[in-house]
Amino acid sequence: MEIRLKELDEKFKYDIAARPGAENFTYCFFCGTCTATCPVAEVNKEYDPRRIIRMAILGMREAVLSSDIIWMCVRCYTCFARCPQNVKFADIMEVLRRMAVEEGYVPEDRLNLIDQLDQKVQELRCHLVRYLLRPTEELAGEIRAIINGLLEKDG
Amino acid sequence: MAKKSGSVLVVGGGIAGIQAALDLANAGFKVYLVEEKSAIGGTMAQLDKTFPTNDCAMCIMSPKLVECGRHLNIELLTDTELVAVEGEPGDFKVRLHRRPRFVDLAKCTGCGECAKVCPVSIPSEFDEAICDRKAAYRLFAQAFPSAFAIDKRERPPCQISCPAGVHAQGYIALIREGRYLEAYQLIRKNNPFPAICGRVCHHPCEENCRRGEYDDPIAIAALKRFVADYAYHHRDELDRDPPPQKKGVKVAVIGAGPAGLTCANDLAQLGYRVTIFEAEAKPGGMMRMGIPPYRLPREMLDWEIETILKTGVELKTGHPIRDFRAIEALKEEGFKAIFIGVGAVRAKPLKIEGIDLKGVRLGLDFLKEVNQKGEASVGKKVVIIGGGNVAIDVARSALRLGAEEVHLFCLESRSEMPAHEWEITAAVEEGVHLHPAWGPIRILGKSGQVCGVEFKRCISVFDEEGRFRPKFDEKERTEIDGDMVIIAIGQEADLSFLTGSEIKLTPWGTIDVDPVTMATNIEGIFAGGDVVKGPASVVDAVGQGHEAAISIDRYLRGEDLKKGREKKEDLPKKPFPRFVVEKRREVMPHLPPSERIKGFMEVELGYDEKRALAEAGRCLECGGCSECLECIKACEAEAIIHEMVGSDHQIRVGAIIIATGASKFDPSLRYEFGYHRFSNVITSIQFERILAASGPYQGHIQRPGDGKVPKRIAFIQCVGSRDDEHDYCSSVCCMYAIKEAVIAREHDQRIEPTIFFMDIRAFGKGFDKYYERAQEEYGIRFIRARVGKVEEIPESGNLLVYYLDETGVVKEEFDLVVLSVGLVPSPPDLVEKLEIKTDANFIATRPFDPIQTHRDGIYVCGTVAAPKDIPDTVTEASAAAAAVQELLAEARWSETKVKEYPPERDVRGEVPRIGVFVCHCGINIGSVVDVGAVVEYVRTLPNVIYAEDNLFTCSQDTQERIKDAIREHRLNRIVVASCTPRTHEPLFQETLREAGLNPHLFEMANIRDQCSWIHPDNPELATAKAKILVEMAVAKARLLEPLHTVTIPIIPRALIIGGGLAGMISALTIANQGYGVFLIEREDRLGGNLNHLYYTIEGWEIPSYRDELIKKVESHPRIKVYKGVTIDEIDGYVGNYRTRLKNGIELEHGVVILATGAKEEKPDGYLYAEENRVITQRELEAMIWKKEVDRIKRVVMIQCVGSRDDERPYCSRVCCQEAIKNAIRLKEINPKVAIYIFYRDIRTYGLLERYYRKARKLGIIFIRYERNRRPVVERDGDDLRVEGYDPILKERIIINPDLVVLAPPIIPDPESARLSQLLKVPLNEDGFFLEAHLKLRPVDFATDGVFMCGLAHSPKDIKETIAQAKAAAARAVIILSQKGLRASATTAKVDRERCAGCGVCVSVCSFGAPELIESEGRRFSQVNEALCKGCGNCAVACPSGAIDHLGFRSEQTLAMLNIARRT
Secondary structure: OEEEHHHOOOOHHHHHHOOOOOOOHHHOOOOOHHHHHOHHHHHOOOOOHHHHHHHHHHOOHHHHHOOHHHHOOOOOOHHHHHOOOOOOHHHHHHHHHHHHHHOOOOOOHHHHHHHHHHHHHHHHHHHHHHHHHOOOHHHHHHHHHHHHHHHHHHO | OOOOOOEEEEEOOOHHHHHHHHHHHOOOOEEEEEOOOOOEOOOHHHOOEEOOOOEEHHHHHHHHHHHHHHOOOEEEEOOEEEEEEEEEOOEEEEEEEEOOOOEOOOOOOOOOHHHHHOOOEEEOOOOOOOOEEEOEEOOOOOOEOOOOEEOEOOOOHHHHHOOOOOOHHHHHHHHHOOOHHHHHHHHHHHOOOHHHHHHHOOOHHHHHOHHHHOOOOOOHHHHHHHHHHHHHHOHHHOOOOOOOOOOOOEEEEEOOOHHHHHHHHHHHHOOOEEEEEOOOOOOOOHHHHOOOOOOOOHHHHHHHHHHHHOOOOEEEOOOOOOOHHHHHHHHHOOEEEEEEOOOOOEEOOOOOEOOOOEOEEEHHHHHHHHHHHOOOOOOOEEEEEOOOHHHHHHHHHHHHOOOOEEEEEOOOOHHHOOOOHHHHHHHHHHOOEEEOOEEEEEEEEEOOEEEEEEEEEEEEEEOOOOOEEEEEEEEEEEEEEOOEEEEOOOEEOOOHHHOOOOOOEOOOOOEOOOOOOOEOOOOOEEEOOHHHHOOOOHHHHHHHHHHHHHHHHHHHOOOOOOOOOOOOOOOOOOOOOOOOOOOOOOOOOEOOHHHHOOOOOOOEOOOOHHHHHHHHOOOOOOOEOOOOOHHHHHOOOOOEOOOOOOEEEEEEEOEEEEOOOOEEOOHHHOHHHOEOOEOOEEEHHHHHHHHOOOOOOOOOOOOOOOOOOOOEEEEEEEEOOOOOOOOOOOOOHHHHHHHHHHHHHHHOOOOEEEEEEOOOOOOOOOHHHHHHHHHHOOOOEEEEOOOOEEEEEOOOOEEEEEEEEOOEEEEEEEOEEEEEEOEEOOOOHHHHHHOOOEEOOEEOOEOOEOOEOOOOOEEEOHHHOOOOOHHHHHHHHHHHHHHHHHHOHHHOOOOOOOOOOOOOOOOOOOOOOEEEEEEOOOOOOOOOOOHHHHHHHHHOOOOEEEEEEEOOOOOHHHHHHHHHHHHHOOOOEEEEEEOOHHHHHHHHHHHHHHOOOOOOOEEEEEOHHHHHOOOOOOHHHHHHHHHHHHHHHHHHHHOOOOOOOOEEOOOOEEEEEOOEHHHHHHHHHHHOOOOEEEEEEOOOOOEHHHHHOOEOOOOOEHHHHHHHHHHHHHOOOOEEEEEOOOEEEEEEEOOEEEEEEOOOOEEEEOEEEEOOOEEEOOOOOOOOOOOOOEEEHHHHHHHHHOOOOOOOOEEEEEOOOOOOOOOOOOOOOOHHHHHHHHHHHHHHHOOOOEEEEEEOOOOOOHHHHHHHHHHHHOOOEEEEOOOOOOOEEEEEOOEEEEEEEEOOOOEEEEEOOOEEEEOOOEEEOHHHHHHHHHHOOOEOOOOOEOOOEOOOEOOEOOOOOEEEOHHHOOOOOHHHHHHHHHHHHHHHHHHHOOOOEEOOOOOEEEOOOOOOOOOHHHHHOOOOOEEEEEEOOEEEEEEOOOOOOOOOHHHHHOOOOOEEEOOOOHHHHHHHHHHHHHO
8 A cells, every 4th residue: 555645635634733632733753652651552453543643644534534443542641641742642532533423434423422431431440449449249239230231232 | 331341250160161261261361160069060070971982071071170270360169159140241240159168178188088987978969869978078089179068958957956056967977887986975065964865855856857757756865875875885985085274264163953064064175173062962953853863873974974073173062152242252262253053943832721731742852852862751642733844753753662652633734734745654654643634722631641632623724825824613623632742833943142142133033144145244153054044954054054154265265255156047948868768766665664663773775776776877867967077077187167157259240151051851750761760760861970980880880779780771762852841852862872872882792772762863073973883883772762651570670661663562671771861951040140031941042143142241151051962062162252252352361360480490400409298198198108108218319308298298388398398408309299190280380380490390109099099908018119109200300301381472363264154253253352364265255155045943034144244244454355265375383374375465374263164965866957846955945035935835855865874974964954944934935835854863953843843733744764765756747756655654655746855965165175285184084174172172173273163164053153153263362362372391302313304203293293394405303392282192103213202201211110120
């Protein structure tokens, strides 16, 4: 494959940077800090924040917005904290997801689903932390219930 | 306006400040060099080696330190900071504050004995806290001034809060070192009762101890007791003070309590005859009467009192002073002063019903009886009224005397009880029943015998103003039965003996004294202790006893009692010098309560040595120096002054140069890298110290965590640089990291360094070659990645480094991680004081003037203005000096000193009369070499007329002795056997000149560095060796001859070749100072490369600047411009050149500046010249200026076209900023234009990084390419097609631009090569001029009188060119401003008879000193003394032995070798 700039959307980067939270998007100098500290990248070799930014900056609008990759971010904000250029990658993921919905690459309720998932995961996390600190049977039951609920929904 | 000052203030003693100071002082200005630290040297002194030459930083810097420090016209003000500046250029008034060094600079010889005995360790700032230094310290071994300094932070709170001023931190420090007897003596200096106070003191020191802010305060009293007990058991070993001299003046002390005894002790030490009058049978006062033996064993009390009496104090016990007449009588007996310290020994009575019943006693009387007789009768059930310490002592004593039940009632609530908490606790443990908050109503009796007490509830004791005004709840009452009641509600002074006297009393029934002097209202009578304070503690009494003794001494000597005795101002509280790990205080062992009440055995058992050491180890040393005063004992030069105070100075100067440097980024702020959390993560500057032979590990590479040799070392770049907060590049880190990796490999081949970087910024002269060599020759691994995080593997202390490379995320294990920390601006206070502007918190400068701040007359150089390396710093320093020279030219030589010497004695024809001075160097030499034996031996040598030994031969008084000896014994040769001529030869030569001897009649033997230091374990052989070394020096001395220098006249004009920016700036800088300039330009117009440039990256417009500059140059009355002509021939040497131009004109001048410039090479390939849409950056700049770019939609820029390749292996330095400058312009003209920049490394060093960032913000896309995978430019039909490779997506990338812009290299002008031949000055392999030294002499050639600047030296931008041009001018003016040049005396000399004219000498000389002359039909060599540096190369190379080196003649050297051979 090769990248033909002629066939890409050179304005894509400005569209992204125009959105709140993504103002610093083009500051990226591709040092790789985000990917090197990303917990998702650690388990999923396909997931590479630096690569996503590069594709976006070069104008690969369709490839980025139609990709499943942009939905992988768990928004742990480690990249956000470590980025030397304050690119705010976690926020940029949010922008890309909205653009993907707006431009019809994914169904509209994908965002809602992700939000709900985030909420459930957050709840699960809180329960797990409580359980780790002070395990009770009651808590264990609640945790099982959340997991089962998640599986049912996804299933 | 006032006449301009000829003085200059240079702030900051790093390499920038040093260079600026030297350039100014050598050019006729008086310089004040102000440095905040105790020595000059700055950051450069901390570095190990320097890139790209791998020279030792200290070796190249040290001569500058010495020159700067010894310069007649540089006044070095260390420990000094700037306070305020007023005035205007030419006439500034500057206020300075000098902090106390606590060491007299004039007396300190730098021997280091103070540091050896100093018990306080503080993390060494010079070694970046890898190891400790002492509180008495020298910043580094080669520091100038070489004097030590004492590091005091705050006055330790323990010491301040002690009423007696005991140096608690000091004795704790001594305990930690096991120096218990010294600790004891230190306590005794301020408190004659260490054993007593170690037990009974209420220790306000502990309440104020800063360790208490963390966990528990240090158990200071317990440590004091440990030391005192140790001293008691080793009392035979204590130094006996010699009996004090009797002054014969008599002083009377009334009362042998702690105040009286202290006062007597102090006065006896001062030599007074003291008599103490004590009413009781035994001395000690309340210490004996009031404190039971279970708290204070009597043998301790007796021992400490005896120690005082042994100093000759007379004690009259059983001698009460009953009335004032008795005091008058004392005066008549000849007592010249009287101290009253009778204490507060009368128990306060309680006016209450039943007080007269049998079985009711007063507490103090009870205690007195117990303590004097060892017994007293007690009831079965004892009721005590009172809540103070006496009450508690009564209660505990009653228990011990057999009372079955002891009940203690007091008005106060439990928490308000005045007794010490620890006493109350002990009493309760022993079984005393407490009943707080009860007030007695009456004592109940039955048939005259006490049977109980009735109490009412006490609600509060004190009113709102804190006065004693108890309130009761009359309804709540209680009754207790008991067969004995003891009232212990306080005691007061019995002042009945003063009845009828005039002595003023207070309303509280104490003697009214002056709180500072302890003087009563009657002259000659002083008082202290409880009689003044009311019932207080032992240590309060001791404190007042001291003060009274000081007053009495002053009174008797007729001095002012008060002067200088005000409370000392406290030094500011500083953060703790080290990280505090929680550690609770050591527990004091006690007798179990059941054992205690069996008798009066001591309850507290004291620390053993192990506990004492552990407890002493908890001290945070918050005062820095502990004032243990051991250094005073150790300093033979008597240079230490602990009482030194700071001083304010005002100076008048004409100009100010700021050279305070930058700070280093604190990497603990980047949490993910683990600094401070993981012991094997260090900073680059720490690694620098680890590499240094003078560093903490003597140059052995090891990890600080466990001392293991690290194999895999990771360098992480840009820590604190190029990030959101620090949007600049620190400029130096890439190169220092590469250098550190290279040096590490040189130390140990097994080390495998890896450098994690984003762009390698090897933009300086010779840097890229160094980078290449690091990869190819040293095998250093470079990984282009910014490390995400570092984790520690706890088992091994190794580190996991996370990074992203082309294979994905990698976790790699390393043994050591080095963080390349960036430079950060210094704190803003200086900027605020100077009222100057900043840029990114660095000091801002003006357009086209990189050393001029926004306030006239204040200049800046070095890293305080922006990050930069050493050569750029040194260049700017000289440039700043040039600006000052220009400003103050009219005041040159107006405030400088010239040293006058007596006429030189003619010693020719005299038999050698040698004087030898052998130095002990404190104990540096004296403790190994038998100096006396050396002197004896030397005296037996022929021609030695005089020999002596000195504690410090370098001290000022010894210089006088040497001069006296020269006169007295008519000496005509001097030998000093001591340290090294490197630092001390000039001093002794100076002494010879002052005594009228030629300075070359001097020889030095190094018996320290080359003898005592290296043979400390073999004194006998060392002594023998010292004898030989001195004998060798004597042998040479016999043959020494006076040497004289010639003075060369100077033609005060400069020739500048090249009329570009550099040449024009140099010309103006020199001409504005009143010297003539010939400016030669090959072309028909001035301006050089400026004629092809239009704007700078900052946005400054070049054409108008250029035209202005040309106008100034061409209209300057002292500049003669020759255009359209080149040089034909240059002849002569420094000060005296004769140059012929091609047009036949001849010019005479004293110096030459080469500013021949460089040019843009035409690109090769990429369709350049074949296709008009392929242009260079310079051509693009012209198009933009002419507004010819509006139709351009897509641009590709290609960097490094012809740079950094095999043919031109150097970086052209300016192309990255040019491309970014033009790209930003294009974007600003038309935001829609798409710009792609193919680059290898973006090298926007320093503050330029912000433009790189701005370019990205604007959407300019940067695509990196590898050297072997360059983008390809082709035609694609009518289109241009650029094919490259994107390393991030790992795909080919194809762009169709309508413009391709190439960045060709900068290449030297061919004229440079021709001039290098004409002037015999070198070029480097790339064809640029090669300076005398890459780091420290960036504009000089090895040949004196020839300088360089601008692109002829190496590629650089406009600001850098301006700075360098000014620097070259400054260096040139140093020569032009002299009345004549003194050549060196120790030069090579040719014996024409033996010279064969072979010319070998000419070929080996780097300075062009010898030349071949033809005369009378033969050729021979002749050395130009003005050029000869005395290196000796020619003398060694000469095949016929025709060259002799004055001062090192063959026969002199042979004479030395003959002595050495004999042994």
